[in-house]
Amino acid sequence: MRIFFIPGFGEMPTVFDKIAPHIGGDKVFIDNWEEIGDKPRKDINVLKVAKEYVAKYNITANDLVIGHSMGGWIAYHIKHVAGCRIIQIASWTKPDRVVMPIKNHKFVYWFMGSGLAFNRFSQWFMVWKFYRHKPSKEIFADTYRRLRMRKITGVLNQMRVVLEPIADTITVSPDLRIHAKADNIIRYPKGEECITVSGDHFTLWTNPEEVYGPINYFLTRS
Numbered sequence: 001m002r003i004f005f006i007p008g009f010g011e012m013p014t015v016f017d018k019i020a021p022h023i024g025g026d027k028v029f030i031d032n033w034e035e036i037g038d039k040p041r042k043d044i045n046v047l048k049v050a051k052e053y054v055a056k057y058n059i060t061a062n063d064l065v066i067g068h069s070m071g072g073w074i075a076y077h078i079k080h081v082a083g084c085r086i087i088q089i090a091s092w093t094k095p096d097r098v099v100m101p102i103k104n105h106k107f108v109y110w111f112m113g114s115g116l117a118f119n120r121f122s123q124w125f126m127v128w129k130f131y132r133h134k135p136s137k138e139i140f141a142d143t144y145r146r147l148r149m150r151k152i153t154g155v156l157n158q159m160r161v162v163l164e165p166i167a168d169t170i171t172v173s174p175d176l177r178i179h180a181k182a183d184n185i186i187r188y189p190k191g192e193e194c195i196t197v198s199g200d201h202f203t204l205w206t207n208p209e210e211v212y213g214p215i216n217y218f219l220t221r222s
Contacts, residue, residue, distance in 0.1 A: 003028070004075075005067075006066070006070075007070075019212040019215070022216070030053065032071070035052070046073055059084055060082060066087045069089075071091070072091025076093055086175055086176075088178070090204070098186060098187075105163045109156055119148060123145060139205050177192065178214055184200060
């Protein structure tokens with residue numbers, strides 16, 4: 001069985017380094033930075049990316065896709081396209097679960113493109129404000145640093161994957177969801193079954209056993 005791992009917004013596949021070694025199977029790690037790219041793609045959305053991944057990697061119903069955050073959002077749409085099983089970690093199936101203080105998407109893109117969103121000061125402030133006393137401080141800071149250092153067109157492409165609406169109605173459901181109630185990036189699932197874990201958005205890094213344990217239990221049962 002092939003298992004695909006898709007990281008979240010701004011993340012690298014290394015975000016799975018603490019859980020992947022404990023999960024059996026033929027593993028494939030997808031790098032969103034490489035696949036989505038940094039050439040401007042104003043028409044991009046999550047369904048287009050899902051279809052691109054399904055086509056490139058020949059994902060079928062026999063495969064399993066594990067996604068963290070935005071990666072779980074992509075996985076959700078991959079299941080819609082390919083019918084495979086998916087596991088979401090700190091992710092969402094409803095757009096309102098994403099914590100966004102600014103609701104206007106066009107303003108979000110402008111704000112990010114202006115350089116105000118990702119700079120040294122904003123990185124210091126976000127780490128200090130939300131993560132200074134948390135075990136996930138370093139991985140959050142590393143992700144933020146990458147968003148600050150990479151080409152803004154690539155950052156905007158990924159943000160469009162998060163925010164842009166699609167025409168299709170999605171009726172599939174995740175096969176397993178793992179989420180922390182203290183997640184301050186993606187709200188806890190509302191009225192949907194999930195495994196509750198400790199930690200925050202990065203539980204797969206700070207408390208990996210709480211994540212790979214339920215995944216392996218799911219795999220043994222299925």
